[in-house]
Amino acid sequence: xxxxxxxxxxxxxxxxxxxxxxxxxxxxxxxxxxxxxxxxxxxxxxxxxxxxxxxxxxxxxxxxxxxxxxxxxxxxxxxxxxxxxxxxxxxxxxxxxxxxxxxxxxxxxxxxxxxxxxxxxxxxxxxxxxxxxxxxxxxxxxxxxxxxxxxxxxxxxxxxxxxxxxxxxxxxxxxxxxxxxxxxxxxxxxxxxxxxxxxxxxxxxxxxxxxxxxxxxxxxxxxxxxxxxxxxxxxxxxxxxxxxxxxxxxxxxxxxxxxxxxxxxxxxxxxxxxxxxxxxxxxxxxxxxxxxxxxxxxxxxxxxxxxxxxxxxxxxxxxxxxxxxxxxxxxxxxxxxxxxxxxxxxxxxxxxxxxxxxxxxxxxxxxxxxxxxxxxxxxxxxxxxxxxxxxxxxxxxxxxxxxxxxxxxxxxxxxxxxxxxxxxxxxxxxxxxxxxxxxxxxxxxxxxxxxxxxxxxxxxxxxxxxxxxxxxxxxxxxxxxxxxxxxxxxxxxxxxxxxxxxxxxxxxxxxxxxxxxxxxxxxxxxxxxxxxxxxxxxxxxxxxxxxxxxxxxxxxxxxxxxxxxxxxxxxxxxxxxxxxxxxxxxxxxxxxxxxxxxxxxxxxxxxx
Amino acid sequence: xxxxxxxxxxxxxxxxxxxxxxxxxxxxxxxxxxxxxxxxxxxxxxxxxxxxxxxxxxxxxxxxxxxxxxxxxxxxxxxx
Numbered sequence: 001x002x003x004x005x006x007x008x009x010x011x012x013x014x015x016x017x018x019x020x021x022x023x024x025x026x027x028x029x030x031x032x033x034x035x036x037x038x039x040x041x042x043x044x045x046x047x048x049x050x051x052x053x054x055x056x057x058x059x060x061x062x063x064x065x066x067x068x069x070x071x072x073x074x075x076x077x078x079x080x081x082x083x084x085x086x087x088x089x090x091x092x093x094x095x096x097x098x099x100x101x102x103x104x105x106x107x108x109x110x111x112x113x114x115x116x117x118x119x120x121x122x123x124x125x126x127x128x129x130x131x132x133x134x135x136x137x138x139x140x141x142x143x144x145x146x147x148x149x150x151x152x153x154x155x156x157x158x159x160x161x162x163x164x165x166x167x168x169x170x171x172x173x174x175x176x177x178x179x180x181x182x183x184x185x186x187x188x189x190x191x192x193x194x195x196x197x198x199x200x201x202x203x204x205x206x207x208x209x210x211x212x213x214x215x216x217x218x219x220x221x222x223x224x225x226x227x228x229x230x231x232x233x234x235x236x237x238x239x240x241x242x243x244x245x246x247x248x249x250x251x252x253x254x255x256x257x258x259x260x261x262x263x264x265x266x267x268x269x270x271x272x273x274x275x276x277x278x279x280x281x282x283x284x285x286x287x288x289x290x291x292x293x294x295x296x297x298x299x300x301x302x303x304x305x306x307x308x309x310x311x312x313x314x315x316x317x318x319x320x321x322x323x324x325x326x327x328x329x330x331x332x333x334x335x336x337x338x339x340x341x342x343x344x345x346x347x348x349x350x351x352x353x354x355x356x357x358x359x360x361x362x363x364x365x366x367x368x369x370x371x372x373x374x375x376x377x378x379x380x381x382x383x384x385x386x387x388x389x390x391x392x393x394x395x396x397x398x399x400x401x402x403x404x405x406x407x408x409x410x411x412x413x414x415x416x417x418x419x420x421x422x423x424x425x426x427x428x429x430x431x432x433x434x435x436x437x438x439x440x441x442x443x444x445x446x447x448x449x450x451x452x453x454x455x456x457x458x459x460x461x462x463x464x465x466x467x468x469x470x471x472x473x474x475x476x477x478x479x480x481x482x483x484x485x486x487x488x489x490x491x492x493x494x495x496x497x498x499x500x501x502x503x504x505x506x507x508x509x510x511x512x513x514x515x516x517x518x519x520x521x522x523x524x525x526x527x528x529x530x531x532x533x534x535x536x537x538x539x540x541x542x543x544x545x546x547x548x549x550x551x552x553x554x555x556x557x558x559x560x561x562x563x564x565x566x567x568x569x570x571x572x573x574x575x576x577x578x579x580x581x582x583x584x585x586x587x588x589x590x591x592x593x594x595x596x597x598x599x600x601x602x603x604x605x606x607x608x
Numbered sequence: 609x610x611x612x613x614x615x616x617x618x619x620x621x622x623x624x625x626x627x628x629x630x631x632x633x634x635x636x637x638x639x640x641x642x643x644x645x646x647x648x649x650x651x652x653x654x655x656x657x658x659x660x661x662x663x664x665x666x667x668x669x670x671x672x673x674x675x676x677x678x679x680x681x682x683x684x685x686x687x688x
Contacts, residue, residue, distance in 0.1 A: 029644040056657065059673070063658055063666055162675045166663030175664065175675075274664060274677025275646050 514576020
């Protein structure tokens with residue numbers, strides 16, 4: 001029956017061709033056009049028939065062979081400057097809000113112990129620190145998404161494709177590879193997952209595969225917080241430039257990689273015709289842009305809260321177990337007892353406060369003091385301050401006096417309590433010692449943990465890239481989701497107060513130079529795709545082989561680059577900025593050379 | 609004075625030149641379908657805005673601006 005049906009269709013087709021002189025598809029297309037013209041003529045009015053439209057005029061510059069790329073570069077630079085540099089300044093205002101939220105959570109959880117904290121507290125704070133560290137970058141992403149949405153609505157993206165196709169072809173890519181790369185984050189804000197899925201439209205198999213393999217190299221949303229963090233510490237004066245460098249270097253490297261892959265991944269299928277419509281330019285609508293921006297922010301939010309939260313719990317477990325053995329615990333306990341007895345000695349037997357702070361009360365006071373400090377910090381008016389003071393004084397008058405170092409107001413009258421003053425002094429010393437011991441405990445726990453073990457084991461290799469074992473842990477945890485890198489750093493560099501992550505890293509890793517930061521950033525840029533992306537790669541390529549390849553080649557590439565930058569930079573005695581510039585030049589030279597290497601299958605006849 | 613209409617590939621036109629599309633019959637059905645989908649019909653007037661040596665061409669057909677790759681531009685014939 002089937003064959004008959006096919007034959008029947010073919011017969012009918014031939015009949016039509018004979019009668020009408022055209023094939024059936026042709027006739028159908030023509031009918032579409034006729035109807036479309038009919039409808040259009042009833043509702044579209046052409047005001048400037050025959051004259052050059054504004055769009056064409058603009059395109060004469062934007063699509064010009066020389067001016068076009070310059071315009072493109074300019075637009076990219078503006079994008080950066082506004083979203084990253086200015087957005088970063090805004091985070092200076094938003095961080096305190098996040099920090100106070102963190103402190104709120106801390107005050108609600110079971111209290112700190114003298115030495116060891118309850119598990120619920122540690123774990124929840126760990127997760128909270130991780131999430132907040134990443135949430136800090138929302139102002140930047142908000143600006144970025146808005147600007148990208150504007151570009152999309154204006155209609156610039158097809159122009160970009162047009163300009164880039166000429167270049168992309170030299171690297172085994174298609175002009176249509178641009179959009180997947182943009183989605184993946186050519187503009188430092190994207191996600192490799194939609195990027196990989198967008199490659200479905202590319203008909204040229206070789207270009208498609210090459211695109212799929214290099215989209216994960218783009219700067220996805222998750223990598224950006226790490227760049228911002230490290231740039232904010234190590235490259236502060238050159239922020240705009242270094243961020244621009246990070247944003248563009250991935251494309252430069254990706255092109256070289258793509259060419260290399262095209263030369264070795266030798267599957268060529270028929271090159272699909274390149275036809276792309278250039279829509280007229282439009283003024284974007286505010287509602288459209290806002291909608292798009294909010295959509296993407298919400299997506300980011302969702303991903304953070306779900307994936308990162310889960311990863312953080314996992315990381316917490318892996319960085320805290322097996323934990324300290326009994327011997328170490330006893331050791332620390334003994335240290336603590338020493339510190340406590342020193343405190344009581346300082347206080348002196350006769351002090352009234354000796355009684356107040358003995359036994360469990362000491363622990364109580366620690367928590368009281370923490371809560372009081374946090375509450376006072378949040379007070380933004382004298383009225384609120386007084387209300388807080390009242391509340392805390394009613395809770396425990398003695399504690400209140402100590403917390404205020406013996407100087408406080410009762411009903412407006414200034415009171416001084418000498419003994420409270422002395423007690424407070426002794427307590428400050430005690431607290432400092434206590435924090436020291438707790439920091440040591442954290443370190444020990446981390447070193448003994450599962451991830452710590454792995455991190456240390458690979459340190460002999462990674463040290464050539466400038467990674468110490470702490471960095472290794474952060475990098476390993478990034479495998480599940482790259483947002484985790486900042487989040488993990490957030491919990492590895494623990495702090496008891498709401499210091500920003502930048503301050504904590506800067507303080508605890510004093511030996512680091514900008515070269516360290518550069519090596520980490522570049523490694524992160526090349527990092528293998530996160531698990532969800534790998535799944536997308538498998539889906540799009542239909543083969544596990546490519547998925548595995550997509551994991552391994554970036555590790556090798558990233559390590560080589562990091563080692564080159566760090567060890568090479570140190571050998572040559574380069575400063576961070578010099579290393580950035582030299583590496584940029586090197587990468588661009590490699591890219592240009594790669595561009596000239598002729599692929600065996602490149603049709604020379606393409607160039608008339 | 610007597611000008612024979614020239615039939616040349618679109619790729620040979622320079623910026624600002626116009627031509628009319630001619631189908632010479634040695635195109636695959638898929639290729640033709642592609643063209644129809646983009647609004648390129650026999651007899652349509654096509655104007656080259658930016659010539660694409662190298663790279664894609666920017667052309668104008670029936671009020672639509674299109675970017676056309678070299679491969680296609682070589683295969684589309686126009687009559688000047």
